[in-house]
Amino acid sequence: MQMVFVLLTFLFLSSCVPDQPTDFDYVQYKPFDLSPYDLSVQIMLPNASSGIGTSVKPQVDFEPGGYKWKLQVGRNFSLFIEDYGDYAFRFAEFKRKLLKPNPFFEIEVVRQSDDILIYRRKVKGEFVAQKNARFYIYSVKRLHNNYYEIMNREQGDTKRVIDFMYHTIQSIKAQK
Numbered sequence: 001m002q003m004v005f006v007l008l009t010f011l012f013l014s015s016c017v018p019d020q021p022t023d024f025d026y027v028q029y030k031p032f033d034l035s036p037y038d039l040s041v042q043i044m045l046p047n048a049s050s051g052i053g054t055s056v057k058p059q060v061d062f063e064p065g066g067y068k069w070k071l072q073v074g075r076n077f078s079l080f081i082e083d084y085g086d087y088a089f090r091f092a093e094f095k096r097k098l099l100k101p102n103p104f105f106e107i108e109v110v111r112q113s114d115d116i117l118i119y120r121r122k123v124k125g126e127f128v129a130q131k132n133a134r135f136y137i138y139s140v141k142r143l144h145n146n147y148y149e150i151m152n153r154e155q156g157d158t159k160r161v162i163d164f165m166y167h168t169i170q171s172i173k174a175q176k
Contacts, residue, residue, distance in 0.1 A: 024167055024170070026044050026167070026171065027049075028046055028047055028049050028050045028164075029044035029045060029046055029047060029050075029167070029168070029171070030044065030045055030047045031043070031044055031045075032044070032045045032058055033175075034060065034069070034071075035175060037060045037062050037069060038062065038064060038065065038066070039062075039069060039081070040143075040144070040174060040175045041143055041172055041173060041174055041175060042171075042172075042173050042175055043071075043168060043171055043172050043173075044167070044168055044171035045058055045071075045073050045077075045168060046073065046077060046164045046168065050164055052074070052076050052077060052160060052161050052164060053074035053075055053076045053077070054073040054074040054076070054077050054164075055074065056073065056074050058071065058072070058073045059071075059072045059073075060072075067082060067083035068080070068081070068082050068083075069081040069082075076157065076158075076161050077161060077164065077165070078152060078153045079150055079151070079152060079165060079168070079169075080150070080151050080152070080153070081148055081149070081150050082148065082149045083146055083147075083148055084140070084146070084147045084148065084149055085146055085147065086145065086146065086147065087147055088142075088147060090140045090147055090149055091115060091117075091138075091139075091140040094117075094138055094140075094149075095117060098117075098119065098138075102124075103124065104123065104124055104125075105121045105122065105123060105124060106121070106122045106123075106124055107119055107120070107121055108120045108122075110135065110159075111166070115139055115140055115141060116137065116138070116139040116166060116169055116170070117137070117138045117139070118135065118136070118137050118162055118166060119135070119136050119138070120133050120134070120135050120136075121133065121134055121135075121136060121156060122134075134155065134156025134157065134158075135156055135157055135158065135159050135161075135162040136151070136152055136156050136157075136162070137150075137151065137152050137157075137162050137165050137166060137169065138150070138151045139151070139169045141169070141172055143172065143174040144174050150169055150172075152165055
């Protein structure tokens with residue numbers, strides 16, 4: 001009898017597991033709703049305790065009815081979101097172009113999952129005084145029935161900021 005109780009308790013607890021298992025603690029983040037900006041998603045943004053300059057209110061630049069959003073929290077945290085409709089091959093296309101031989105930059109993949117890519121870009125050349133490596137994040141998420149490209153700014157960011165962006169992108173959930 002006790003074995004049946006243990007088995008039923010286990011089955012009950014395993015059925016209560018959330019849809020998307022997450023072992024990351026979003027203590028340094030706060031939820032942000034993008035639905036007032038024509039994008040029906042919820043996202044976790046870093047708060048002031050993150051130490052990356054995100055102590056100001058999030059700012060979203062977009063055109064009503066448009067397909068591009070710029071999400072900015074402070075001066076160091078900027079994400080660009082673009083609606084690609086039903087184009088499912090955007091991630092593979094970007095990765096293929098990124099990893100082609102490049103005469104100007106060394107590209108190193110730092111972290112990769114099914115829909116998020118973190119890479120480091122460093123300037124090539126013997127005449128370059130500063131070969132500063134900058135980090136970049138790129139993702140394509142399917143939300144509702146559309147694919148959304150998400151990336152950081154062109155000049156890149158530090159590894160610390162990219163780590164916060166990684167968890168922000170992972171937190172994106174479509175609202176019903």
